[in-house]
Amino acid sequence: MAGTTVPGRLTWTLASVRESIPETLGARTLVLDVPGWRGHRPGQHVDIRLTAEDGYQAERSYSIASAPDGERVELTVERLDDGEVSPYLTEELRAGDRLELRGPIGGYFTWEAANGGPLLLVGGGSGIVPLMAMLRHRAASGGRTIPTRLLGSFRSFDAILYRDEIERLAETDGELGVMWTLTRAQPPGWTGSSRRIDAALLAEAGWPPEARPLVYVCGPTPFVETVAATLVALGHAPSRVKTERFGPTGG
Amino acid sequence: MDDSMRQLDGNAAAGLLAEIFAFDITSAQAVCNGCHAVEPVATLLAYGLEMGAILRCPGCGHALLRVSRLDDGCWLDLRGMSVLRVSMTGLNGS
Numbered sequence: 001m002a003g004t005t006v007p008g009r010l011t012w013t014l015a016s017v018r019e020s021i022p023e024t025l026g027a028r029t030l031v032l033d034v035p036g037w038r039g040h041r042p043g044q045h046v047d048i049r050l051t052a053e054d055g056y057q058a059e060r061s062y063s064i065a066s067a068p069d070g071e072r073v074e075l076t077v078e079r080l081d082d083g084e085v086s087p088y089l090t091e092e093l094r095a096g097d098r099l100e101l102r103g104p105i106g107g108y109f110t111w112e113a114a115n116g117g118p119l120l121l122v123g124g125g126s127g128i129v130p131l132m133a134m135l136r137h138r139a140a141s142g143g144r145t146i147p148t149r150l151l152g153s154f155r156s157f158d159a160i161l162y163r164d165e166i167e168r169l170a171e172t173d174g175e176l177g178v179m180w181t182l183t184r185a186q187p188p189g190w191t192g193s194s195r196r197i198d199a200a201l202l203a204e205a206g207w208p209p210e211a212r213p214l215v216y217v218c219g220p221t222p223f224v225e226t227v228a229a230t231l232v233a234l235g236h237a238p239s240r241v242k243t244e245r246f247g248p249t250g251g
Numbered sequence: 252m253d254d255s256m257r258q259l260d261g262n263a264a265a266g267l268l269a270e271i272f273a274f275d276i277t278s279a280q281a282v283c284n285g286c287h288a289v290e291p292v293a294t295l296l297a298y299g300l301e302m303g304a305i306l307r308c309p310g311c312g313h314a315l316l317r318v319s320r321l322d323d324g325c326w327l328d329l330r331g332m333s334v335l336r337v338s339m340t341g342l343n344g345s
Contacts, residue, residue, distance in 0.1 A: 010269035047266040059301065061263045106265040107275035108293030221258040243294060245260040 015101045017093055023161055027078045028090045037071040040064055042133035043110035046103030050085055060085045063129040067136035078126040109244040113143030120206045122227050124153045124219025128161050139169055149177040151205040153197050156185040179205040199230050209235035218244045261295040264304045271325050282334040285313025
Protein backbone atom coordinates (compact mmCIF):
# COMPACT_ATOMS: atom_id res chain seq x y z
CA MET A 1 0.00 0.00 0.00
CA ALA A 2 1.44 3.35 -1.02
CA GLY A 3 2.12 6.00 1.53
CA THR A 4 2.51 3.78 4.56
CA THR A 5 6.28 3.91 4.72
CA VAL A 6 6.75 5.62 8.05
CA PRO A 7 10.26 5.48 9.53
CA GLY A 8 10.48 2.93 12.33
CA ARG A 9 7.51 1.00 11.06
CA LEU A 10 7.51 -2.25 9.24
CA THR A 11 8.35 -2.11 5.53
CA TRP A 12 8.80 -4.66 2.77
CA THR A 13 12.28 -5.53 1.59
CA LEU A 14 13.74 -7.87 -1.03
CA ALA A 15 15.49 -10.95 0.30
CA SER A 16 17.49 -13.30 -1.88
CA VAL A 17 17.44 -17.06 -1.60
CA ARG A 18 20.87 -18.47 -0.81
CA GLU A 19 19.77 -22.09 -0.53
CA SER A 20 16.69 -24.31 -0.28
CA ILE A 21 17.31 -27.37 1.88
CA PRO A 22 14.94 -30.34 2.14
CA GLU A 23 14.07 -31.15 5.77
CA THR A 24 11.36 -33.79 5.44
CA LEU A 25 9.15 -34.98 2.58
CA GLY A 26 6.90 -31.95 2.94
CA ALA A 27 9.12 -29.27 4.39
CA ARG A 28 12.09 -27.23 3.19
CA THR A 29 14.30 -24.68 4.85
CA LEU A 30 14.87 -21.48 2.88
CA VAL A 31 18.17 -19.82 3.69
CA LEU A 32 17.77 -16.12 2.92
CA ASP A 33 20.04 -13.11 2.73
CA VAL A 34 18.13 -10.07 3.92
CA PRO A 35 20.02 -6.84 3.23
CA GLY A 36 19.78 -4.49 6.20
CA TRP A 37 18.27 -7.13 8.51
CA ARG A 38 18.37 -5.65 11.99
CA GLY A 39 18.40 -8.99 13.79
CA HIS A 40 15.57 -10.85 15.46
CA ARG A 41 14.61 -12.51 18.68
CA PRO A 42 14.05 -16.27 18.71
CA GLY A 43 10.34 -16.98 18.21
CA GLN A 44 9.69 -14.06 15.88
CA HIS A 45 8.41 -14.49 12.34
CA VAL A 46 8.41 -12.74 8.98
CA ASP A 47 5.67 -12.02 6.47
CA ILE A 48 6.27 -13.17 2.89
CA ARG A 49 4.42 -11.52 0.01
CA LEU A 50 4.04 -13.06 -3.43
CA THR A 51 2.71 -11.05 -6.36
CA ALA A 52 1.26 -12.76 -9.44
CA GLU A 53 1.63 -11.32 -12.93
CA ASP A 54 -1.92 -9.99 -12.78
CA GLY A 55 -1.11 -8.11 -9.57
CA TYR A 56 -2.83 -10.52 -7.20
CA GLN A 57 -0.95 -10.65 -3.91
CA ALA A 58 -0.83 -13.27 -1.18
CA GLU A 59 0.82 -12.82 2.20
CA ARG A 60 1.77 -15.48 4.72
CA SER A 61 3.67 -15.53 7.99
CA TYR A 62 6.56 -17.93 8.55
CA SER A 63 8.51 -18.47 11.73
CA ILE A 64 12.24 -17.87 11.72
CA ALA A 65 14.08 -21.12 12.40
CA SER A 66 17.58 -19.74 12.80
CA ALA A 67 19.29 -18.01 15.70
CA PRO A 68 20.20 -14.37 15.08
CA ASP A 69 23.13 -14.42 12.62
CA GLY A 70 23.80 -11.20 10.74
CA GLU A 71 21.73 -10.85 7.59
CA ARG A 72 21.14 -14.59 7.28
CA VAL A 73 17.59 -15.71 8.04
CA GLU A 74 16.27 -19.27 7.76
CA LEU A 75 12.61 -20.16 7.39
CA THR A 76 11.22 -23.67 7.40
CA VAL A 77 8.13 -23.96 5.23
CA GLU A 78 5.76 -26.91 5.28
CA ARG A 79 4.07 -27.57 1.98
CA LEU A 80 0.28 -27.49 2.15
CA ASP A 81 -1.20 -29.17 -0.92
CA ASP A 82 -4.03 -26.66 -1.28
CA GLY A 83 -1.91 -23.68 -0.22
CA GLU A 84 -1.40 -20.57 -2.36
CA VAL A 85 2.08 -19.76 -1.15
CA SER A 86 3.80 -22.79 0.36
CA PRO A 87 3.86 -24.91 -2.86
CA TYR A 88 5.71 -22.06 -4.60
CA LEU A 89 8.14 -21.59 -1.72
CA THR A 90 8.91 -25.28 -1.39
CA GLU A 91 8.93 -26.35 -5.05
CA GLU A 92 9.54 -23.43 -7.37
CA LEU A 93 11.95 -21.24 -5.48
CA ARG A 94 15.65 -21.59 -6.39
CA ALA A 95 18.92 -20.21 -5.11
CA GLY A 96 19.33 -16.67 -6.40
CA ASP A 97 15.59 -15.97 -6.57
CA ARG A 98 14.24 -12.94 -4.78
CA LEU A 99 11.38 -12.72 -2.36
CA GLU A 100 9.45 -9.86 -0.74
CA LEU A 101 9.72 -10.05 3.02
CA ARG A 102 9.15 -7.92 6.11
CA GLY A 103 10.15 -8.48 9.70
CA PRO A 104 11.08 -9.37 12.31
CA ILE A 105 7.51 -9.48 13.59
CA GLY A 106 5.93 -10.27 16.94
CA GLY A 107 7.23 -9.64 20.44
CA TYR A 108 5.03 -11.97 22.46
CA PHE A 109 6.16 -15.48 21.55
CA THR A 110 9.87 -14.81 22.01
CA TRP A 111 12.59 -16.13 24.27
CA GLU A 112 16.18 -15.08 24.79
CA ALA A 113 18.79 -16.56 27.11
CA ALA A 114 18.45 -13.45 29.30
CA ASN A 115 14.85 -14.52 30.04
CA GLY A 116 16.26 -17.57 31.86
CA GLY A 117 14.48 -20.79 32.62
CA PRO A 118 13.85 -23.55 33.24
CA LEU A 119 12.40 -23.77 29.79
CA LEU A 120 9.77 -26.12 28.41
CA LEU A 121 9.21 -26.12 24.66
CA VAL A 122 6.22 -28.03 23.30
CA GLY A 123 5.83 -28.23 19.54
CA GLY A 124 3.38 -29.96 17.26
CA GLY A 125 4.46 -30.50 13.64
CA SER A 126 5.91 -27.37 12.09
CA GLY A 127 5.10 -25.61 15.35
CA ILE A 128 8.60 -26.69 16.30
CA VAL A 129 10.12 -24.07 13.96
CA PRO A 130 10.14 -21.06 16.33
CA LEU A 131 11.19 -23.38 19.17
CA MET A 132 14.18 -24.41 17.05
CA ALA A 133 15.25 -20.78 16.85
CA MET A 134 15.17 -20.72 20.66
CA LEU A 135 17.22 -23.94 20.92
CA ARG A 136 19.78 -22.71 18.38
CA HIS A 137 20.06 -19.36 20.14
CA ARG A 138 20.42 -21.09 23.51
CA ALA A 139 23.27 -23.25 22.13
CA ALA A 140 24.98 -20.32 20.41
CA SER A 141 24.70 -17.76 23.16
CA GLY A 142 26.07 -19.55 26.21
CA GLY A 143 22.57 -20.43 27.37
CA ARG A 144 23.50 -24.09 27.78
CA THR A 145 23.29 -23.74 31.55
CA ILE A 146 19.56 -23.06 31.26
CA PRO A 147 17.70 -26.31 31.96
CA THR A 148 15.56 -26.96 28.91
CA ARG A 149 13.19 -29.68 27.80
CA LEU A 150 11.67 -30.15 24.39
CA LEU A 151 8.57 -32.24 23.77
CA GLY A 152 7.90 -32.67 20.06
CA SER A 153 4.77 -34.26 18.61
CA PHE A 154 4.82 -35.49 15.01
CA ARG A 155 2.74 -37.85 12.92
CA SER A 156 5.62 -40.15 12.11
CA PHE A 157 9.37 -40.58 12.58
CA ASP A 158 10.10 -39.20 9.10
CA ALA A 159 8.09 -36.08 9.83
CA ILE A 160 10.29 -34.97 12.76
CA LEU A 161 11.90 -31.68 11.83
CA TYR A 162 15.59 -31.05 12.74
CA ARG A 163 15.83 -34.47 14.47
CA ASP A 164 19.53 -35.06 13.80
CA GLU A 165 20.55 -31.58 14.90
CA ILE A 166 18.42 -31.64 18.04
CA GLU A 167 19.60 -35.10 19.10
CA ARG A 168 23.21 -34.07 18.48
CA LEU A 169 22.67 -31.00 20.64
CA ALA A 170 21.14 -33.08 23.42
CA GLU A 171 24.02 -35.60 23.37
CA THR A 172 26.54 -32.96 24.30
CA ASP A 173 24.31 -30.90 26.55
CA GLY A 174 23.40 -32.29 29.96
CA GLU A 175 20.83 -29.55 30.53
CA LEU A 176 18.82 -30.32 27.39
CA GLY A 177 16.25 -33.10 27.43
CA VAL A 178 14.33 -34.15 24.33
CA MET A 179 11.28 -36.36 23.97
CA TRP A 180 9.37 -37.24 20.79
CA THR A 181 5.89 -38.60 20.51
CA LEU A 182 4.70 -40.11 17.23
CA THR A 183 0.94 -39.91 16.97
CA ARG A 184 0.08 -41.80 13.77
CA ALA A 185 2.84 -44.17 12.76
CA GLN A 186 5.83 -45.56 14.61
CA PRO A 187 8.85 -47.27 13.08
CA PRO A 188 9.56 -50.90 14.02
CA GLY A 189 11.17 -51.08 17.45
CA TRP A 190 10.03 -47.56 18.46
CA THR A 191 10.23 -47.42 22.24
CA GLY A 192 9.22 -43.78 22.61
CA SER A 193 5.80 -42.37 23.15
CA SER A 194 3.09 -42.92 20.56
CA ARG A 195 0.11 -40.93 21.75
CA ARG A 196 -1.13 -37.36 21.62
CA ILE A 197 0.24 -35.12 24.33
CA ASP A 198 -1.66 -35.50 27.60
CA ALA A 199 -1.12 -34.68 31.27
CA ALA A 200 1.02 -37.77 31.92
CA LEU A 201 3.31 -37.00 28.98
CA LEU A 202 3.68 -33.35 29.99
CA ALA A 203 4.47 -34.39 33.55
CA GLU A 204 7.05 -36.90 32.34
CA ALA A 205 8.70 -34.73 29.71
CA GLY A 206 8.41 -31.33 31.32
CA TRP A 207 8.90 -29.64 34.67
CA PRO A 208 6.69 -29.66 37.76
CA PRO A 209 4.76 -26.40 38.26
CA GLU A 210 6.84 -25.73 41.38
CA ALA A 211 9.89 -25.26 39.13
CA ARG A 212 8.03 -22.31 37.54
CA PRO A 213 9.22 -23.03 34.02
CA LEU A 214 8.72 -20.66 31.09
CA VAL A 215 6.60 -22.63 28.64
CA TYR A 216 6.25 -22.09 24.89
CA VAL A 217 3.61 -24.06 23.00
CA CYS A 218 3.32 -23.90 19.23
CA GLY A 219 1.29 -26.01 16.82
CA PRO A 220 -2.13 -26.30 15.20
CA THR A 221 -5.02 -24.83 17.18
CA PRO A 222 -6.39 -28.08 18.70
CA PHE A 223 -2.85 -29.00 19.79
CA VAL A 224 -2.18 -25.59 21.35
CA GLU A 225 -5.51 -25.49 23.15
CA THR A 226 -5.17 -29.00 24.56
CA VAL A 227 -1.56 -28.57 25.68
CA ALA A 228 -2.10 -25.12 27.22
CA ALA A 229 -5.25 -26.20 29.07
CA THR A 230 -3.52 -29.35 30.34
CA LEU A 231 -0.51 -27.36 31.56
CA VAL A 232 -2.77 -24.95 33.46
CA ALA A 233 -4.71 -27.90 34.92
CA LEU A 234 -1.37 -29.34 36.09
CA GLY A 235 -0.79 -26.11 38.02
CA HIS A 236 1.32 -23.99 35.67
CA ALA A 237 0.56 -20.27 35.81
CA PRO A 238 -1.28 -19.18 32.63
CA SER A 239 0.96 -16.12 32.41
CA ARG A 240 4.02 -18.38 32.05
CA VAL A 241 2.50 -20.47 29.26
CA LYS A 242 2.91 -18.64 25.94
CA THR A 243 1.15 -19.95 22.87
CA GLU A 244 1.30 -19.48 19.14
CA ARG A 245 -1.10 -21.17 16.79
CA PHE A 246 0.50 -22.97 13.92
CA GLY A 247 3.82 -21.55 13.30
CA PRO A 248 2.32 -19.29 12.07
CA THR A 249 2.53 -21.37 8.91
CA GLY A 250 -0.71 -21.20 6.98
CA GLY A 251 -0.93 -21.88 3.25
CA MET B 252 -6.70 -30.31 7.19
CA ASP B 253 -9.93 -28.89 8.57
CA ASP B 254 -10.51 -25.22 9.34
CA SER B 255 -9.86 -25.57 13.06
CA MET B 256 -6.31 -26.67 12.24
CA ARG B 257 -5.81 -23.45 10.27
CA GLN B 258 -7.10 -21.11 12.97
CA LEU B 259 -4.47 -18.45 13.61
CA ASP B 260 -4.03 -16.02 16.48
CA GLY B 261 -2.90 -12.47 17.10
CA ASN B 262 0.73 -13.45 16.54
CA ALA B 263 -0.09 -13.87 12.85
CA ALA B 264 -1.68 -10.39 12.72
CA ALA B 265 1.47 -8.79 14.17
CA GLY B 266 2.78 -7.74 10.74
CA LEU B 267 -0.51 -6.13 9.71
CA LEU B 268 -0.71 -4.30 13.04
CA ALA B 269 2.93 -3.20 12.75
CA GLU B 270 1.86 -1.18 9.70
CA ILE B 271 -0.07 1.03 12.14
CA PHE B 272 1.60 0.79 15.53
CA ALA B 273 5.22 1.71 16.10
CA PHE B 274 5.37 -0.70 19.05
CA ASP B 275 4.49 -4.38 19.22
CA ILE B 276 0.81 -4.32 20.12
CA THR B 277 0.61 -8.14 20.23
CA SER B 278 2.50 -8.09 23.54
CA ALA B 279 -0.02 -5.69 25.11
CA GLN B 280 -2.81 -6.92 27.35
CA ALA B 281 -6.36 -6.23 26.22
CA VAL B 282 -9.53 -6.32 28.31
CA CYS B 283 -12.46 -7.86 26.47
CA ASN B 284 -15.64 -5.79 26.49
CA GLY B 285 -17.69 -8.95 26.21
CA CYS B 286 -16.47 -11.04 29.15
CA HIS B 287 -13.83 -8.81 30.78
CA ALA B 288 -11.11 -11.43 30.31
CA VAL B 289 -7.57 -10.03 30.12
CA GLU B 290 -5.56 -11.52 27.27
CA PRO B 291 -2.39 -10.63 25.38
CA VAL B 292 -3.38 -9.48 21.90
CA ALA B 293 -1.13 -12.29 20.58
CA THR B 294 -3.52 -14.92 21.92
CA LEU B 295 -6.73 -13.50 20.42
CA LEU B 296 -8.18 -15.55 17.57
CA ALA B 297 -7.43 -14.04 14.16
CA TYR B 298 -9.81 -14.05 11.20
CA GLY B 299 -9.11 -12.62 7.78
CA LEU B 300 -5.51 -11.37 7.58
CA GLU B 301 -5.36 -10.43 3.90
CA MET B 302 -7.19 -7.13 3.39
CA GLY B 303 -7.64 -6.72 7.11
CA ALA B 304 -8.32 -8.76 10.20
CA ILE B 305 -10.67 -9.31 13.09
CA LEU B 306 -9.25 -10.41 16.43
CA ARG B 307 -11.71 -12.17 18.70
CA CYS B 308 -11.68 -13.18 22.37
CA PRO B 309 -10.82 -16.90 22.64
CA GLY B 310 -13.19 -17.13 25.60
CA CYS B 311 -16.40 -15.47 24.41
CA GLY B 312 -15.86 -14.74 20.70
CA HIS B 313 -16.33 -10.98 21.09
CA ALA B 314 -14.49 -8.95 18.43
CA LEU B 315 -11.85 -6.83 20.20
CA LEU B 316 -10.07 -5.37 17.19
CA ARG B 317 -10.94 -4.84 13.55
CA VAL B 318 -8.46 -3.51 11.04
CA SER B 319 -9.11 -2.91 7.33
CA ARG B 320 -6.68 -1.79 4.66
CA LEU B 321 -8.52 0.53 2.32
CA ASP B 322 -7.35 2.89 -0.41
CA ASP B 323 -7.55 5.85 1.95
CA GLY B 324 -5.59 4.19 4.78
CA CYS B 325 -5.86 1.61 7.52
CA TRP B 326 -9.13 1.69 9.44
CA LEU B 327 -8.88 0.54 13.02
CA ASP B 328 -11.84 -0.24 15.27
CA LEU B 329 -10.99 -0.95 18.91
CA ARG B 330 -14.50 -0.70 20.35
CA GLY B 331 -14.40 -4.31 21.50
CA MET B 332 -11.73 -3.70 24.10
CA SER B 333 -12.20 -1.52 27.14
CA VAL B 334 -8.53 -1.22 28.10
CA LEU B 335 -5.20 -1.84 26.37
CA ARG B 336 -2.27 -2.11 28.75
CA VAL B 337 1.12 -1.57 27.14
CA SER B 338 4.19 -2.52 29.17
CA MET B 339 6.65 0.35 29.32
CA THR B 340 9.54 -1.82 30.53
CA GLY B 341 10.05 -3.66 27.30
CA LEU B 342 8.17 -2.30 24.38
CA ASN B 343 9.57 -5.12 22.35
CA GLY B 344 7.54 -7.49 24.38
CA SER B 345 9.66 -8.82 27.23
